Amino acid sequence: MIAEVASPHHSFGQEFYPYESIRALRLADKARLTDRHQLIERIAEELPQRSEATRRRVAEKLVQRYVRTTRRAIVPAPHYQPFVRLIARGRHAPGQIELLYWQLAQVDTLVGALARELFYPVCIAQRPPDGLSGASFAARNGAQLFGTGAFAATDIAPQITRDFIHDYARQEWHFANAPSLDRALRILQGAGLIARERMSGLRGRPPSYRLSNHDVSLTTFLWALYDEFLPHAQNGALTLAPGVLAVADFARTLLLLPRQIENHCEAARRHQFLAASSNGALRLTFGNQDALADALLSRAL
Numbered sequence: 001m002i003a004e005v006a007s008p009h010h011s012f013g014q015e016f017y018p019y020e021s022i023r024a025l026r027l028a029d030k031a032r033l034t035d036r037h038q039l040i041e042r043i044a045e046e047l048p049q050r051s052e053a054t055r056r057r058v059a060e061k062l063v064q065r066y067v068r069t070t071r072r073a074i075v076p077a078p079h080y081q082p083f084v085r086l087i088a089r090g091r092h093a094p095g096q097i098e099l100l101y102w103q104l105a106q107v108d109t110l111v112g113a114l115a116r117e118l119f120y121p122v123c124i125a126q127r128p129p130d131g132l133s134g135a136s137f138a139a140r141n142g143a144q145l146f147g148t149g150a151f152a153a154t155d156i157a158p159q160i161t162r163d164f165i166h167d168y169a170r171q172e173w174h175f176a177n178a179p180s181l182d183r184a185l186r187i188l189q190g191a192g193l194i195a196r197e198r199m200s201g202l203r204g205r206p207p208s209y210r211l212s213n214h215d216v217s218l219t220t221f222l223w224a225l226y227d228e229f230l231p232h233a234q235n236g237a238l239t240l241a242p243g244v245l246a247v248a249d250f251a252r253t254l255l256l257l258p259r260q261i262e263n264h265c266e267a268a269r270r271h272q273f274l275a276a277s278s279n280g281a282l283r284l285t286f287g288n289q290d291a292l293a294d295a296l297l298s299r300a301l
Helices: 018-031 036-046 052-066 082-088 093-107 109-124 134-140 162-173 178-190 218-232 242-246 249-253 258-270 289-299
Strands: 159-161 194-198 207-211 274-276 282-284
Touching (some): 018 036, 018 052, 018 082, 018 093, 036 052, 052 082, 052 093, 082 093, 082 218, 082 289, 093 109, 093 178, 093 218, 093 249, 109 159, 109 162, 109 249, 134 162, 159 162, 162 178, 178 194, 178 207, 218 249, 218 258, 218 282, 218 289, 242 258, 258 274
Antiparallel strands (some): 159 207, 194 207
16 A cells, blocks of 8 residues: 555545634634634634534634644734635635635645545546546546547536545545545535435446535635735736636635626626736736735625
8 A cells, every 4th residue: 555644635634624623714803813822722612512522623724724823822813814804704605615615725735636636637527537538538437528428418427436535536546545644535525525325327326426506605715815825916016818727726725617707807807806917817906915814805796
């Protein structure tokens, strides 16, 4: 077996806990604590798990995922951190869950890799994952082949079997931790991006996954877009061609279709979060995440 330590991807080893995360960030925003350990203890007190050790472990992971800290201090204080404010002061639970998923995928790289490197190519681009031919993918994924058979039928969505996901992770990522892979798949399900079902027509109807019929809020779209491109736009010269956004990391992590990206970009221009040049390229209109978070909250998109 290939050693997991060679993998470029890692997992924090905890479930999603979206509603607990929202409550934790509201507490962090309201309590205004700057001591990391004090915040973890306060969050642990509010968690529903019976075991004190479990509550503390979950609280540590929630802070690690969503709050910028040093080993001891929260810098800046939580109520000054734009992501904390965006979650804590938002009122749209589905959008808050999308944002939590986005942030989680930045630190739990296994989750993001499943979205970008497996579900995006198969379910949106309709091509095999990198490193595989169509025939090789079909042979390892229950004989579904692009352009023929099940994928040619408009009423059958592409599916990826659980066995293929585990096999691909071992072979391509050198990641052999099956519980972590299943946990990452549950996180994608919990965020509403994929759905679990059984692949019909195969012996034993093995478990598989397909893209959910989902979209994201404009707030989530803009936060993720800015999160990826704002660091490159500090000189004010960055422009984004519409075709670039369709294959950007944030779009693949959120598993957005090209038409969804186009629709969100049009809405973002109307609300003046993006500006368009004469050649159709886009540029960011906010220069930092604090201003962006304040605008997103004030306009309640």
